[in-house]
Amino acid sequence: MIKPVLILSILLFTNNVMSQTSVRLEIVSLPHYHASGSILYASGSFNGWNARDKNFQFRQDSLGNYFIEMILTPGNYEYKITRGGWDKAECKKEGENINNRVLKIKRDTSIKISVEEWTDRFPSAPKKSTASKNVQIIDTAFLIPQLKRTRRIWIYLPESYSSGSGRYPVLYMQDGQNVFDDATSYSGEWGVDEYLDSRPAGEKEWIVVAIDNGGIKRLNEYNPYDFRLNGNTSGKSKKGEGRKYADFLVKTLKPFIDKNYRTSGDKANTAISGSSMGGLISLFTLLKHQDVFGAAGIFSPAFSLSPKIFDELKKMGKKLSADIYFYGGKLEGEKMISDMQMAHGILTKNPKIKIKMVIREDGRHNEPTWRKEFPLFFEWINFK
DSSP, X not given: OOOHHHHHHHXXXXXXXXXXXXXXXXXXXXXXXXXXXXXXXXXXXXXXXXXXXXXXBOEEOXXXXXXXXXXXXXXXXXXXXXXXXXXXXXXXXXXXXOOOEEEEESSSEEEEEEOOEEGGGSOOOOOOOOOOTTEXXXXXXXXXXXXXXXXXXXXXXXXXXXXXXXXXXXEEESXXXXXXXXXXXXXXXXXXXXXXXXXXXXXXXXXXXXXXXXXXXXXXXXXXXXXXXXXXXXXXXXXXXXXXXXXXXXXXXHHHHHHHSOBOOSGGGXXXXXXXXXXXXXXXXXXXXXXXXXEEEEESOOGGGOTTHHHHHHHHTTSOOEEEEEEEEGXXXXXXXXXXXXHHHHHTTSTTEEEEEEEETTOOSSHHXXXXXXXXHHHHHHHO
C-alpha cells in the first residue's frame, strides 16, 4: 500500500515535470557578412533581459547553423537576439529597432528565426539629452559601501525648490539610466521629469531620486535571494545581493538625501518604485524597511526569478502598513500576471495595506509602456 505522503510527492513531481516545455530556437538567416563562429545569445523575459547570459548562448551544429534549446514553463515571453550587448542587438535592415519577439509557449515548440541586421553596424549620432533643467546628477560614482561599488545617482528637484524653503516628499526609483534621459537609456526613458514639469501649478510636488542599475550586476543587486535563471537547472546559482542593496538605499542613500536636500523624510512622504527586477527589489525593500517607505509602485515585477518573495509577503506583509500600486500587461506573459495576482491576494488579507492592481490587455514589458502608466501611479499615491 502506497502511503498518502508518497502519492502526494509523486503527484507534485509529475505536475512539475509536466509544467516544463522544451523550446528550440533556430536561426535560419543572418546578414551575409556575419562571421561564422560569432557568439549569439537569446535575451528576454525568461532571463531578466540579460544580453550576455551564457546559459542562453546559441550553439552551432555541424553545418554551422545556430540553435538553442531551453526548458521554459508554459506562458508568453518577449525576447531578442544579441551578440552580447544591447548595443549589438538585432534590428531591421535599415537599422531601425524592432519590437521584442513574442514567444507563446503551450507545448514543446520549435521556432525558426531570421536576423536582418545588427544595430552596431549603423552609425548613430550621439543621443541628445532630454533631461529637464530640473534634473541634476548628484554623483557619477556614489559609493555603495554595502557592495563595495559605486553608482551614478540622479535627482529631480521641483521648479519651486530653489525659490522657497519648504520640504518635499521623495520617490526613489530603480534603473536610473532610464528614468529621466533618453541619452543614457538603453531601452527608452520613462519621461518622469517631463511629466512632473507638466503638472498644474499648486499640486503636490516631489523630489525624485534615481539610482543607476549595476549593468552586469543588475540581476544580482535587484534579487534578495540566490537564484537560477529560467531554463538553467544545473551549475551554480547566482548570488542575490538585494538585501545589501536595500540596506544601501535606507542606510546610506536616504540619510544623504535627507541631510543635503529639504525632504520631509518621514514614512508618509517617502516612496519607492521600479519595473521588472526593479519592481521586485522595490517591493522587497518596502517589506524589509517598513518604517521607511509608505508607498510603492511595482511595475511588471519579475517574481519568477525570486519565488521566495511569496514567503516574505506572507510573513512580513502581516505587519505592513503601506500603499502599493501593481501594474502588469497581459502581453508580458501569463506567469507574470498570475504571480502578481498571487502577491496581491496575499497582501489584501492585511487591511492596513491599500492596493491598486492594474492589468492592461495590451501591456508590454518595456519603457514606453511604463512611461504611460507612471502618471497613473503617481496620481494615485497623491490623491488616493
